[in-house]
Amino acid sequence: xxxxENEITWKDLNIGCIVTEPGNARQYRTGDWRSxxxxxxxxxxxxxxxxSIFCPEGCIEQNTEGYFEANLFxxxxxxxxxxxxxxxxxxxxxxxx
Amino acid sequence: MAKREGIEVSRAIAIACKLxxxxxxxxxxxxxxxxxxxxxxxxxxxxxxxxSFIPVESxxxxxxxxxxxAAVGARTFTAxxxxxxxxxxxxxxxxxxxxxxxxxxxANRALSAPxxxxxxxxxxxxxxxxxxxxxFVENGQQTVDNVLCAFRIGEDQRVLLxxxxxxxxFHLTHxxxxxxxxxxxxxxxxxxxxQCPLPLDPDRPVAMGSFGPPYIYPECKKAQEINLRASKKVxxxxxxxxxxxxxxxxxxxxxxxxxxAKVLLLTMGSFSETAMDAIDKMRGEGKNVGLIxxxxxxxxxxxxxxxxxxxxxxxxxxxxAISFGAMGPVCSEIKSALYNEAKKPKVVSFVGGLxxxxxxxxxxxxxxxxxxxxxxxxxxxxxxxxxVRE
Numbered sequence: 001x002x003x004x005e006n007e008i009t010w011k012d013l014n015i016g017c018i019v020t021e022p023g024n025a026r027q028y029r030t031g032d033w034r035s036x037x038x039x040x041x042x043x044x045x046x047x048x049x050x051x052s053i054f055c056p057e058g059c060i061e062q063n064t065e066g067y068f069e070a071n072l073f074x075x076x077x078x079x080x081x082x083x084x085x086x087x088x089x090x091x092x093x094x095x096x097x
Numbered sequence: 098m099a100k101r102e103g104i105e106v107s108r109a110i111a112i113a114c115k116l117x118x119x120x121x122x123x124x125x126x127x128x129x130x131x132x133x134x135x136x137x138x139x140x141x142x143x144x145x146x147x148x149s150f151i152p153v154e155s156x157x158x159x160x161x162x163x164x165x166x167a168a169v170g171a172r173t174f175t176a177x178x179x180x181x182x183x184x185x186x187x188x189x190x191x192x193x194x195x196x197x198x199x200x201x202x203x204a205n206r207a208l209s210a211p212x213x214x215x216x217x218x219x220x221x222x223x224x225x226x227x228x229x230x231x232x233f234v235e236n237g238q239q240t241v242d243n244v245l246c247a248f249r250i251g252e253d254q255r256v257l258l259x260x261x262x263x264x265x266x267f268h269l270t271h272x273x274x275x276x277x278x279x280x281x282x283x284x285x286x287x288x289x290x291x292q293c294p295l296p297l298d299p300d301r302p303v304a305m306g307s308f309g310p311p312y313i314y315p316e317c318k319k320a321q322e323i324n325l326r327a328s329k330k331v332x333x334x335x336x337x338x339x340x341x342x343x344x345x346x347x348x349x350x351x352x353x354x355x356x357x358a359k360v361l362l363l364t365m366g367s368f369s370e371t372a373m374d375a376i377d378k379m380r381g382e383g384k385n386v387g388l389i390x391x392x393x394x395x396x397x398x399x400x401x402x403x404x405x406x407x408x409x410x411x412x413x414x415x416x417x418a419i420s421f422g423a424m425g426p427v428c429s430e431i432k433s434a435l436y437n438e439a440k441k442p443k444v445v446s447f448v449g450g451l452x453x454x455x456x457x458x459x460x461x462x463x464x465x466x467x468x469x470x471x472x473x474x475x476x477x478x479x480x481x482x483x484x485v486r487e
Contacts, residue, residue, distance in 0.1 A: 005313065012316075013317060015295060017307070017320075020303050025308075
């Protein structure tokens with residue numbers, strides 16, 4: 001999509017709003033839905049990856065140090081990672097804005 | 098030369114679909130639509146029609162199967178009635194929003210409860226706002242003609258919308274009429290092959306019916322509304338070309354003895370032909386009455402309605418449905434179309450013919466006389482129910 005989402009007019013749409021560009025759901029910032037974000041505590045994390053497995057968005061990835069972090073562009077703040085993390089390395093913190 | 102044969106109107110619809118060379122039919126039988134799909138199933142089973150007939154477990158599935166068929170560019174037909182149309186309701190919206198040109202014959206039937214298999218327009222009014230093109234027919238010939246036109250209109254590249262052809266349950270579906278079927282070669286000329294511009298195709302993947310967050314949903318709806326309104330131009334072109342080819346012309350609003358008429362009755366569907374008998378009789382007695390028949394229900398023909406009734410003093414609208422707690426839904430639209438006009442008739446609203454209750458020519462005469470009376474004296478009610486025992 002060449003236009004930004006808030007610039008698309010009704011005349012720009014394909015018939016029946018058909019989407020012809022594959023994979024453009026990646027551009028959708030589901031992070032906007034979030035009211036709480038996960039904070040990862042490296043001192044408690046054992047790098048087991050359970051948070052990543054349970055994340056329904058698939059947005060928790062391992063970094064080069066082996067720790068896990070959430071991609072806040074997609075993270076909806078559901079808190080499943082924090083609930084499943086048995087060493088209690090994840091805390092859900094209210095978003096400031 | 099076109100053949101003319103005596104045939105049940107439901108069977109004639111199946112033959113019209115065969116002439117249109119439909120690719121896919123998905124339907125669930127329901128009275129009074131049953132004969133339409135029974136005959137189509139038979140045509141497919143006998144090898145007379147090269148199409149897929151998908152037997153499904155419900156109307157919701159019937160229209161869902163039609164979505165898939167239309168999405169790959171198949172010429173798609175279904176038919177239903179009353180409760181069946183209610184059960185497919187959510188998919189009805191999806192078909193128009195996804196711009197899939199399905200043709201659906203609706204054998205208009207009353208809604209439960211109490212259970213009624215007989216005709217009225219309650220089912221139509223429940224799908225009024227679904228974004229389909231909707232055409233009313235008055236007899237078997239008009240049904241066949243408009244099923245053929247429906248494919249042509251819906252599949253037009255400037256339209257790409259589903260089309261409903263409304264025919265009254267039993268009053269039309271189960272009567273035998275002499276019907277003139279066009280020659281296959283003429284139909285082939287009138288109805289080019291379906292060309293879906295963005296079909297489902299593994300070599301060129303697309304996503305249909307995707308997610309529409311608030312940043313885009315209103316734009317989608319505006320595009321849909323503009324497209325449905327713009328379809329009227331194509332509908333008019335199609336009816337003109339159909340008339341030039343086959344000699345039968347159709348219009349969004351059609352009149353009967355409207356010249357100089359001071360009192361007009363407005364009807365939809367098969368009741369129009371009964372009302373014509375009443376108009377003939379009253380005209381014979383020197384009364385200045387005429388009949389307006391609303392053929393195109395969606396997109397609503399605002400301008401044509403205004404033109405058709407502007408010189409009348411009284412307009413009597415018969416609805417075969419109630420918008421409970423309000424009034425007759427057709428009358429309410431007619432009133433809104435006329436409200437800002439400087440010159441307009443007084444509008445009187447009747448609801449009648451519910452659940453298959455007949456209105457005879459003398460009944461229409463009584464209705465017109467009562468309408469004239471109400472126009473002079475006024476009425477305490479928004480509408481009167483015609484022919485109901487007090």
